[in-house]
Amino acid sequence: MAMNPPHSESPVLSVKDLCTVFSTRDGDIHAVNSVSFDLYAGEILGVVGESGSGKSVTMMSLLGLVPSPPANINGASVQFEGQDLLRATDRQLRQVRGGRIGFIFQDPMTSLNPVFTVGFQLSESLKRHLGMTRKEARSRSIELLELVGIPDAGRRISDFPHQFSGGMRQRVMIAMSLACDPSVLIADEPTTALDVTIQAQILELIRDLRHKLGMAIIWITHDLGVVAGIATRVLVMYAGQIVEHGRAEKLFANPSHPYTKALISTVPAVRGHRAKRLNSIEGQAPTLYAPPGFCPFSSRCANVFDRCRQEVPGRMQVSSGHDAACFLLEEQGHVATS
């Protein structure tokens, strides 16, 4: 299958042991705790988690988008196209951002500048990164708007952001992130602010673009349905850690971390079986004032035992290309991932 990432190939982006700590008046907050993952060309990696689980901060940290201070970013390395992004200078990072790595934010209204036309904002990165002239940039901008399905692109290019609807604005954002033909696209909750019928349009567009352009996409969301529909591989984050990772079909068919299981079962379905009562996860996610010395989910987990409160579980292999960080798996005889 074309969706199957050939793991023999080397990854486009490789993150090793990324940690982000925010210094606040109340003490240090350990928002991201040794997160490691690889991203391969042509795949869509879904990153799921609730608010505060560190999914956005992870992606923003590796692009140097979190202001430091208050943030303190540590880690072994973030390898991208032969460069270690953690050790890159601001100048090098500026070349990467919006160039080889595109970024789409949640709310298109606040990430577009209201006083410039859409065409101006699109051309900006083309001129900056690719050194195009104004004329070239303009015609390329029109092409991009057509690519993302904006009707009458030649005329709409001189419109301001407020003249577009929410869905159309998100299409403009997508066009902008694609401007320099990136090899990695990071989309941070790109459909959360949109209505379901518009969300369906955007998801369809992304599926289509991925096949056309063949880039790797990181899709951050809290919506399990969206991930199921779009991702080839999934990372589940909780309290700044990756608690489960796997190919989408495997992870949804056999969720192996108690948190993933609970998360999948709390969402009421629109089709099929209707539960009389929703499963809920009692309690709430912990605030991480210290690097966790125990399983972060232990306070809410139904299957908790003593060891969970004393050590941090490592990632255990469930099957090939599927792992979860839970001591239960170790009890059942699964081995740690290399």
Add this chain to the structure above:
Amino acid sequence: MSPQADSEQRKLLVEVHNLKVYFPIHSGVFKRKTGDVKAVDNVSLDIGYGETLGLVGESGCGKTTAGRAILRLTHITDGTVKFRGQDVSSASLAEVREMRPSMQMIFQDPQESLNPRMTVASIIAEPLREHMDLNRAQIFDRVHELMDAVGLNRDFSNRYPHEFSGGQRQRIGIARALALNPELIVCDEPIAALDVSIQAQVVNLLDDLKESRNLSYLFISHDLGMIRHIADRVAVMYLGQIVELASRDDLYERPQHPYTEALLSAVPEADPVVERSRQRIILTGDVPSPANPPVGCNFCNRCPKSFKRCFTEEPALKQVASDRFVACHLHDTQV
């Protein structure tokens, strides 16, 4: 025929008939009235005792305005709203004030609907002070009782809203709505601002309270999965009008209006195998402005099944089966 057809069998708590809420548009140098935003246009629905009516629709379709109009929290342009047989729409403000204890509201964002300078106890006690003649000790007891009912720790009664998490803050809002033993609670997107794992906690609480206190809910949401879980009957709104109203299972299993079909089809399912093969209906275009709706059916310009009549004539909400109403020319001849 109106949705009140089954009123013989069901005892109705709320009856809404041809409700209209228009907001005037003023433009030009003299700010003359040049048109209306038809936020709610000819909505008829009813809610029985102990029943939950789900009101779904996309943003801007008028579902919140409809909910507020039923409680007389916004002006009503035309139409009638009856609560326990009493007319709310034409009642004087003093009369409405008399009715308010039995009809309450839970708001979307608990952060913004709770006064940050009031303690939890004083927030929950406020309706008691306003509407009931209780002494301090009685109020104190009642507040504690309410905090128990919604699962808040009594020891926190002197804390301020910012000291609570989103889910707990929503519980404070629920306790406040319950304070006067209402019969109807309008829940306006009560879980939209919460995380998924917390949403289930709050919805289960609302379920329990409904059982134990025999409440009726008007549950406004854009979350079709949650509506399916909580509602007995569901009304789908599009551009200020109800396009379909039916019992929950009928609506989800056999949607009849093309918009309902598209809406349900747009909700992704948490199963990659299903998602890969599922046929989706992708609507083109955006929702038109309620200030300038299309001629004919409101949905005609996005509808995959539209035909000539849809562009000229507005379909009325018609009964097609018992407790099943659809506003679509396709279902005009069916009974």
